[in-house]
Amino acid sequence: MVNDLDLALQVANPAFKDNISTWGCKVPVVPTNSYSPLFSYLVFNLMHSWHDGTLQFPVPKDDFELRKRFLVHILKFEENEVLNHIPVLE
Numbered sequence: 001m002v003n004d005l006d007l008a009l010q011v012a013n014p015a016f017k018d019n020i021s022t023w024g025c026k027v028p029v030v031p032t033n034s035y036s037p038l039f040s041y042l043v044f045n046l047m048h049s050w051h052d053g054t055l056q057f058p059v060p061k062d063d064f065e066l067r068k069r070f071l072v073h074i075l076k077f078e079e080n081e082v083l084n085h086i087p088v089l090e
Contacts, residue, residue, distance in 0.1 A: 026053065041066040048073065 002021040009016045045059045045066060060066055 041070050
């Protein structure tokens with residue numbers, strides 16, 4: 001994938017001569033979860049927390065907490081009459 005991206009960048013900008021496969025990783029250490037059914041919840045929480053190159057709030061490792069944060073986000077997305085009763089999660 002990196003090689004394909006390098007080729008695409010060179011086609012888009014012939015002056016681009018950098019090899020992105022040698023770039024260092026700038027992602028901080030983040031929680032992992034080997035239980036694959038929860039992987040999408042973990043990815044969602046990481047995406048939701050990521051801003052300006054840092055995690056803005058801790059991403060939980062607990063299965064229940066991961067699901068709860070996802071559900072609260074979905075409930076807050078829709079305008080509903082109980083929106084004021086949904087807790088603030090950090």
